[in-house]
């Protein structure tokens with residue numbers, strides 16, 4: 161077991177603004193579909209969205225851009241589409257400072273739900289890869305569509321830590337907060353839009369997360 165505590169970050173909505181991913185799925189693919197079928201963007205968007213819905217995010221293929229290129233028989237390739245919008249990839253403003261501060265005392269990893277193609281593009285474009293010792297994709301690395309307990313268990317095993325040595329932070333209430341907590345990990349819920357009542361584990365941005373870590377240290381004398 162390692163002595164240094166591990167912090168696990170969700171990626172989309174936590175480190176990286178959701179603009180890019182939304183653009184690719186909700187704008188880029190409908191545009192290609194409209195061009196190919198000579199229909200309006202509005203019609204194409206409606207058709208594409210209804211197909212996404214039909215498959216649903218409980219299915220692995222929902223996350224698989226290669227599948228959708230084949231399914232809609234789109235011209236060009238998915239890599240081109242990811243490239244085309246890469247300038248829209250942006251970190252939330254506080255992220256660099258927070259990573260810079262935390263890297264001194266913690267080992268940092270990324271645990272994302274997104275497919276590896278997206279994760280890699282986002283990490284590369286933002287230049288944050290040197291902060292992280294590992295970057296995991298639930299869908300691509302483990303064939304799991306959600307960050308379920310087995311996902312976090314597997315991460316702990318691979319990283320050689322017990323759940324109590326790992327702290328996870330992310331913006332999905334169930335998969336980034338309730339699930340890791342259930343496993344005995346410390347978890348913080350990142351509620352950037354303030355949708356949930358505030359409690360001792362809810363933060364509005366990652367600066368708040370750094371404060372919370374300091375509080376944990378004082379209160380519990382935990383691992384930190």
Ligand SMILES: [Mg+2]
Nearest residue numbers: 170172173331
């Ligand atoms: Mg997220």
